[in-house]
Amino acid sequence: MSILISIFYLIAISLFIFGLKFLSSPGTARRGNLFSVLAMFIAVVVTLFDRHIIDYKFIIAGILLGSIIGVIAARKVKMTAMPQMVAAFNAFGGIASAMVVLSQYFRFPQSIDLNNAITIPLTLFIGMVTFTGSIIAFAKLQDLIKSAPLVFPAHRAVNFLLHLLILVLIVLFAANAGATRLDLLVVLFILSGIVGITLVIPIGGADMPVVIALLNSYSGLAAAASGFVVNNYVLIVSGALVGASGLILTDIMCKAMNRSLWNVLFGAVGLGQGKQETAGKKQVIRYTPVDAVVILENAQSVIIVPGYGLAVAQAQYALQDVVEMLRKKGTTVQYAIHPVAGRMPGHMNVLLAEANVPYDLLKDMDEINEEFQSTDVVLVAGANDVINPAAREKGNALSGMPILNVDEAQSIIIIKRSLSPGFAGVDNPLFYDQKTMMVFGDAKDMLLKISGILKKE
Amino acid sequence: MTGGIIVSIYVFVLAVFAGIELITRVPPLLHTPLMSGANAISGITLVGALIMAGEGGSGFSTILGFLAIIFATINVVGGFLVTDRMLEMFKKEEKKK
Numbered sequence: 001m002s003i004l005i006s007i008f009y010l011i012a013i014s015l016f017i018f019g020l021k022f023l024s025s026p027g028t029a030r031r032g033n034l035f036s037v038l039a040m041f042i043a044v045v046v047t048l049f050d051r052h053i054i055d056y057k058f059i060i061a062g063i064l065l066g067s068i069i070g071v072i073a074a075r076k077v078k079m080t081a082m083p084q085m086v087a088a089f090n091a092f093g094g095i096a097s098a099m100v101v102l103s104q105y106f107r108f109p110q111s112i113d114l115n116n117a118i119t120i121p122l123t124l125f126i127g128m129v130t131f132t133g134s135i136i137a138f139a140k141l142q143d144l145i146k147s148a149p150l151v152f153p154a155h156r157a158v159n160f161l162l163h164l165l166i167l168v169l170i171v172l173f174a175a176n177a178g179a180t181r182l183d184l185l186v187v188l189f190i191l192s193g194i195v196g197i198t199l200v201i202p203i204g205g206a207d208m209p210v211v212i213a214l215l216n217s218y219s220g221l222a223a224a225a226s227g228f229v230v231n232n233y234v235l236i237v238s239g240a241l242v243g244a245s246g247l248i249l250t251d252i253m254c255k256a257m258n259r260s261l262w263n264v265l266f267g268a269v270g271l272g273q274g275k276q277e278t279a280g281k282k283q284v285i286r287y288t289p290v291d292a293v294v295i296l297e298n299a300q301s302v303i304i305v306p307g308y309g310l311a312v313a314q315a316q317y318a319l320q321d322v323v324e325m326l327r328k329k330g331t332t333v334q335y336a337i338h339p340v341a342g343r344m345p346g347h348m349n350v351l352l353a354e355a356n357v358p359y360d361l362l363k364d365m366d367e368i369n370e371e372f373q374s375t376d377v378v379l380v381a382g383a384n385d386v387i388n389p390a391a392r393e394k395g396n397a398l399s400g401m402p403i404l405n406v407d408e409a410q411s412i413i414i415i416k417r418s419l420s421p422g423f424a425g426v427d428n429p430l431f432y433d434q435k436t437m438m439v440f441g442d443a444k445d446m447l448l449k450i451s452g453i454l455k456k457e
Numbered sequence: 458m459t460g461g462i463i464v465s466i467y468v469f470v471l472a473v474f475a476g477i478e479l480i481t482r483v484p485p486l487l488h489t490p491l492m493s494g495a496n497a498i499s500g501i502t503l504v505g506a507l508i509m510a511g512e513g514g515s516g517f518s519t520i521l522g523f524l525a526i527i528f529a530t531i532n533v534v535g536g537f538l539v540t541d542r543m544l545e546m547f548k549k550e551e552k553k554k
Contacts, residue, residue: 016498017475023491024482030544033494037537040501047504053511058523062510066530073531074538085539086492089532093499096528100502103509103521115462216492219499224472228465230505236465237472238501244476245495249488339485346488350543358550364485 008046009234015039016238020245026359043234079354080311083344087138087212093219094130097123097226098189104229105185116229117177121170121185123225125192130218132196137211140200141343147205155202156266162195203264206423209344210253210264217246249345256339256365258391258401284419287437289449292379292413295437296322296450297457299376301332303368305404306352308342309382315444316355319381321451323357335361336368336378336404338386365404373408380406380414381443384422389429397424412436415446490543497536503529 016039022032048059077085101123105112112120140147152158169188173181203211220242227235254261296302304323310316323333335357341348349362363371372378380387387406391398406412407430414436421427430436439446483491506529509522 017479019494019498020476020479020483023487023494024479024484026484026486026544026547027549029487029490029547030541033490033537033540033544036494036498040498040503040533040537043501043504044507047507048511050508050511052508055511055513055519058510058519059507059526062506062523062526063530066527067534069527070531070534070536071538074535074542077539079543082489082493082539082543085535086496089493089496089536090499092528092532093496093502096500096502096506096525096532099521099525099528100505100509103506103518103525106516106518106521107509107512119462213492216495216499220495223499223502224469226502226505228462228469230508231461231465232504233465233468234504235501236469238498240469240472241476241479242495242499244473245480245491248477248480249492252485252488337485342489344489345492346485346490349486350489350546353543353546353548356548359486359547360550362486 002051005046005049006233008042009232012039012043012046012234013237015042016241020241079350080343081142082347082350083208083212083342084138084141086216086344087134087141090212090215090219091131091134091138094127094134094215094222096127097219097222098127098131100226101127101229102185102189109182112177114174114177117174118170119225119228121173121188123222123229124185124188125166125170126218126225127222128189128192129196129199130215130222132193133200133211133218134196134215136197136200137208137215140205141208147208149202149204151202155198159195159198159266162191162198166191166195199265202266207257207259207264209340209342209347210250210257210259210261212344213246213249213253214261215246217243217250220244220246252339253345256402258398282432284432284438285434285436287413287439289439289446290453291437292439292446293450293453293457295377295411295413296326296331296379297329297454299326299331301375301377302326302334303372303375303378303409304333304335305378305380305383305387305406306335306337306341306348307381307383307386308348310443311342311348311351311382313382313442313444315381315447316351316357318444318447318451320352320355320357322447322454323361325451325454333361334363334368334371337362337364338383338404339365340386341383365402369405372405375409376411378406378409378412380412380416381447382415384416384428385424385426387428387430388422388424388426390426396426398426406430407433410435413439415439415441415443417442486547487544490540493536493543494540497533497540500529500532500536503533
């Protein structure tokens, strides 16, 4: 019987792997997700046949309740709120793993073997850090607490001390295998929760994509760690896959923002960067939507650079209207998506797909950077730091960050409220370039005006 | 038992390598659905929670298992559904004419 269960677990593992494999192309991605659903279904059903399970009332109640909440959340969530949703789900994953290992402990507190004596406190730690860290990330993204970095005195020292204490607790617990050291576990539970908070609270809103990716990885590691506790390979493998996924995304986001993970976690950017050089004497060429239309109509090729400001203004639909009209006239139009264009990895793509932009028009940075030099017009809406050529020079906050080569195009239209610098606080020389047309105003208003004028003609 | 944990570590490390190979092939276009999908997969803790909640006791251990089931199920069901909702929006250009 247990061999049969193992075989089904292996099938589930294989299906998870195929599911992720199919995510490598938008054409097969939906099927891939269904594979993962099937894998999860098999894993759950097979587990119900486990000989340890004799009482189903809590199981049925729990699954029902969880499903109802899950369905409502998945249906209701707005696409702009995906980062919060993922943060919340990371939190649930973390706390679930922590509860599973605590439950395992309370089953036989007297007979904890060495394996469990190491893995239980370790899982509890990862699970709790994931939980409270994700809650803070959620609160920041949802604007429940200030998204600006919050730093208290001796922050680093406190963090270091907490980690040291936790290490000591884990070692003590492991060394006392066989004895019931509930006191150690309780302290560990509390301290781990505090660490999650102190880790995420000093991180600013702009760095949230990295944090969510990292917590995503943690939630996977927590699941894998709980697999070590209950000796189950499905948990170990699936958790490892998620852990790897989160790590890769974390790395991609760090590179796109030109930051090391260390710097994101302990750098507390945004503090003391208030001084922005004022662009006093430099000349800016001001244009109206009418001028923009003239330039756009005469272009053979156009690249659109959307930033998160566009999504905040809910201007994706107006933008796609403009794009559709230009394409009807025979203009080649593509979207250039910088990896940090949204609030989480790949976020901008989802927001544009929601506005019915076909995914063949969405090009990522590496794909499109060569094409700017042969492009007539670039239309920038709501983006700033990711097109700032100052990143190629040394000695400023953006130095070394990969950017979209917007400055190589023939002419540039930038829709923006003001000349204020982006998150990095670095003035953008592109605003004062001869070939740049600044159209000042709200992205949505301006795009609606442009599409209105295009429609009339 | 020590043999058991060594095998587990082997499995874990190999799975991480497999994960890295698989995930690096996912295009940036799909990184958000990847995250929410991976999120749902991390709800696999549900499997552990089922055993904890189903042992027939009604003590603290069972209650913890029950709560773990709720949280993990939200993760699984919500994660897969929202991933599907997103992936459904990704459409290729219809070929006209």
